[in-house]
Amino acid sequence: MEDSQIQSFYKSRNVFITGGTGFIGKVLIEKLLRSTEVSTIYLLVREKKGRTVDERVDKMFDDVIFNVLKKECPKYKHRIDVISGDCTMPDLGLCMQDKQTLMSKIDIVFHIAANVRFNECLKLAYMINVNGTKEILKLARQMTNLKSLIYVSTAYANCPYNEIEEKVYNSIRYDYVETLIEKMGDEEDVVLTSRILENHPNTYTFTKSLAESLIKDTGGGLPIGIFRPSIVISTYKEPLAGWIDNLYGPSGMIAAAFLGVVRVIFCDRENIPDLVPVDSCVAGLIATAWDISTNESLTETSNHLPVYNYVSSVENPITWDEFVELNMISLKSFPSSNSLWDTFVIMTPNVYWNRVLQIFYHTLPGLLIDFVAILSGKKPRMMRLYKTTKKSSDAISYFATRSWKFSNDNIRNLWQKMNRTDQKLFPLSITTVHWLIYFRSYLRGIRLYLLREPEDTLEAARRRYVRMRRCNTALKWFLIYIIYEFALKLLSYFHSYMF
Known part of the structure; x- marks a missing residue:
């Protein structure tokens, strides 16, 4: 078998x-x-x-995602060097010694740090996502051995466009926005943000777009590329299936539905949620850095900027309807021990119908449960929970009710460029993901890693799930019977009245 070119690059x-x-x-x-x-x-x-940088990294390595590494490479810690810094500060908040170390030793840079909160205030989002990138570029120019620098953006950085190619789009000038931000007070930030964002749905995509423009304008001569993943969700296979550590995007929505809290989802069932597993995404990220290092067009005087759209909709699409249906199938095998009621999901792209359904399936049940809690001397929490889930739902509604046409030629060309050994070691092609197999572990991962429900509770949860389904079926038939009897009496009344 051929030697791995990518492994040789990183050695x-x-x-x-x-x-x-x-x-x-x-x-x-x-x-x-x-x-x-x-x-x-x-x-x-x-x-x-209150945690030091070393304490934070030690805590990070306690995560189960590193268990396979600890077995296969138990002496990994000597290859980790923690540097104290902050992307919001000038020179990244680095001390002179650490700065000298990075300038003299670094070969490859992955700039992933970002504020990913959709509704973050514009000042803070700009400080991290744009100014932080500016500081990285400034440091990179002083790195004497730099072979590759990858900026991790998002496929939705240019979401106002319906078709998104692998190029940097012209947007409002980042330096103009910076000037506006410097003059704005906190109250003005809230008032003026919507005007500054123009067609962008939130400060996250807007500042990511500005950062891309910054790189295009000031990154000339650097071996740099932009990597744009779409919606990144749990692992497919490596190092373990189904691992996830956050409730962002569709995963939070499915977790809430999984618990019986959310019944109504504001989305178009025929649209495509552009989902990519995080391990496939990382394989692409690693290979992209290698590809940049071999790109002969990136000379000291070149302004060429490679962009990689890492998406699934081009080669392996899945609709919202399929996404929900596959999760409902998995629910039978991996039900929650803490679900409030039998799980079902109603999807609608109609804003008015969504509001009506929200009242009947969220607000009224929430008020009833909180009322019972108050009578029982317990603290009401359902309406507060629904406010949180509604806020999350509103944040992703822009993406759940739209579809984009992406191009991903650079990613596909990269896959063809890789030899068979590298394709096996770094399976970045989204065509290698079998969604049916993937979703068998997706819900299990949410249950295990997000909701913290151990595997040994599964059998009891399955029995509980069967009981809840039976109760739900019985309740439906009871309601049908009540409606039927009411209709008969109503007809009888009208019959006697008229005749």
């Missing part, structure tokens, strides 16, 4: 990663340590909630 290299403690970052670190012979991975980490 004895030093890698710098921002956003390493996040969802994609964890899987990237694990894959690099387990499947390549990188010399050292330098992680930029900031202190948070």
